[in-house]
Amino acid sequence: MNFLALIGRTLIRFFNATGHFAWFAAKTLIHTFTRPFYWGQMGRQIVDIGYYSLPVVGLTALFTGMVLALQSHSGFSRFDAESAIPTVVILSITRELGPVMAGLMVAGRIGAAIAAELGTMRVTEQIDALTTLSTNPYKYLIVPRFIAATLMMPLLVLVADIIGVFGGFLVSVYGLEFNAANYLNQTWEYLEFRDVTSGLWKAAMFGAIVALMGCYNGFNSQGGAQGVGAATTNAVVSASIMILITNYLMTGILFAAN
Amino acid sequence: MPQTNVLPPKIELQNVTKSFISKHVLRGIDLSIAPQESVVVIGGSGTGKSVLLKSILSIIRPDKGSIKIDGQETVGLSGAKRDEHLAKFGMLFQGSALFDSLLVWENVAFKLLQAEHMPRGQAKERAIETLASVGLAADVGELSPAELSGGMQKRVALARAIVANPEIVFFDEPTTGLDPIMADVINELIVKCVRERGITALSITHDMASARKIADRIAMLHEGKIIWQGHKSEIDHSGNPYIEQFIHGRAEGPIKMQVRHM
Structure with a gap:
């Protein structure tokens, strides 16, 4: 009986949280397309999310590309398929590793920062203060972060793709003694436009997820420092899990024809 | 002087109730x-004072009852009507609730810049003037809220x-959170602002010195209900045991504080 009650309570909590989040996301979308727009806030978020995330995303992509080249070489040399390394590196980076690694890194950096900032604003009544100052907190706090993350993630991933491929190139040419011109030729030979665009669509979706999870958890945090800490952890964990699930679903949809 | 018997009420609450899950805050x-x-x-703490204010401001929606401002029902307002309703209000929060990402003058001018779209220069001028009216120099406007003492933050919030x-x-x-002298300075400023600007003021506090100074009328909230109200001069002779216990700060009396025994 207790076990059944536990299952019931867990399910009710899950559906309650899901409904609450869906309502939050719907309100964010509605406010995204209605006036007023806080351009100054949006600019600040674009710089914070886009520009200041470049080092961490770039470094992640560089080492991911380098490791990918090393691992592919170690595996492919068993059946003399080293020539496939450039293709494996670029397809893996553009289709999967670029968007997913960047998404996870941005979830850690930006999702946590958003949740902590909005959570602190909630517990210190700054969000209520916005309302009393005739300013809609959704429009002033959430929409700029949502738009900035959704727009900046594809740009970050584009940069990550280039740096990741460059990492693979460095290891292959200077560590595995590939010919530089041959490596570059092979890199482009099997690359299709949609390999890149599919990664960028994923990136935009991951950016939206990171912003929504950060904003939702921060905006609804309760109970002082402990509540803000819990909101930050939940924002990062839930965004990371949703990125992995969404990645699988989007891969299924985007490459369904093949 | 207030004109209680002449004009219709500015704020009128009737049978306002609010519960959070099983906790009945306003009854x-x-x-x-x-x-x-x-x-x-x-x-006392946890009697629903803050929930009362937030309900009037439409930050919290009451479960039942009516809240009228200037005779107009405000429960359930949304969109432009809610914005119009909120434009009538100002609020000083317990912890000041200043935006730490903005300078002091930007905090003061926030509503002018964001809601009234006043040009930045003009808004800054108005913010500096208002800072002066609460006894703060113009150079304070260029500081960030974190650089101010608690008393100064309250003045900025005012x-x-x-x-x-x-x-x-x-x-x-x-x-x-203020020392008695700074508390009295804030009380004086509140009285001055309310009188000079003809503002209708609703304050919540458990500081009796503050209540006596800034109130025309005092109401006591206990367990989600107004159990007594009257002119501030009547509070010392109310004959109400709850009021007596509260204003003298006695542990013994009809108000039982929730203390968990280990």
């Missing part, structure tokens, strides 16, 4: 505040609450 509040009157609601000439201002525990 049928009836309260009427005349234009330019200053009412202070006293009561300046932010009154800068857009609201008709109604709420003061949530205006003297909490």
Whole structure:
């Protein structure tokens, strides 16, 4: 009986949280397309999310590309398929590793920062203060972060793709003694436009997820420092899990024809 | 002087109730505040004072009852009508609630810049003027809130609450965390602002010195209900045991504090 009650309570909590989040996301979308727009806030978020995330995303992509080249070489040399390394590196980076690694890194950096900032604003009544100052907190706090993350993630991933491929190139040419011109030729030979665009669509979706999870958890945090800490952890964990699930679903949809 | 018997109420609450899951916070509040009157609601911690203010501001939606401002029902307002309703209010929050990402003058001018779209230079000028009216020099405007003492933060919060000439201002525990002298300075400023600007004020506090100073009328909230209200001069002779216990700060009496025994 207790076990059944536990299952019931867990399910009710899950559906309650899901409904609450869906309502939050719907309100964010509605406010995204209605006036007023806080351009100054949006600019600040674009710089914070886009520009200041470049080092961490770039470094992640560089080492991911380098490791990918090393691992592919170690595996492919068993059946003399080293020539496939450039293709494996670029397809893996553009289709999967670029968007997913960047998404996870941005979830850690930006999702946590958003949740902590909005959570602190909630517990210190700054969000209520916005309302009393005739300013809609959704429009002033959430929409700029949502738009900035959704727009900046594809740009970050584009940069990550280039740096990741460059990492693979460095290891292959200077560590595995590939010919530089041959490596570059092979890199482009099997690359299709949609390999890149599919990664960028994923990136935009991951950016939206990171912003929504950060904003939702921060905006609804309760109970002082402990509540803000819990909101930050939940924002990062839930965004990371949703990125992995969404990645699988989007891969299924985007490459369904093949 | 307040004109309680002449003008219709500025704020009128009838049977306002609010519960959070199984916790009944407001259990049928009836309260009427005349234009330019200053009412202070006293009561212990957790009696629903902040929920009362947030319900009037439409930050929290009451479960039942009516809240009228200038005779107009405000429960359930949304969109432009809610914005219009909120434009009448200013609020000083317990912890000041200043935006730490903005400079002091930007905090004060926030409503002018964001809601009234006033040019930045003009808004800054108005913010500096308002800071002066609460006794702060112009150079304070260029500091960030974190660089100010608690008393100065309260003054900035007061300046932010009154800068857009609201008709109604709420003061949530205006003297909490301040030393007695600074608390009295804040009380004086509140009285001055309310009188000079003809503001209708609703304050909540458990600081009796503050209540006596800023109130025309005092109401006591206990377990979600207004259990007594009257002119501030009547509070010492109310004959109400709850009021007696509260104003003298006695542990013994009808008000039982929830203390968990280990």
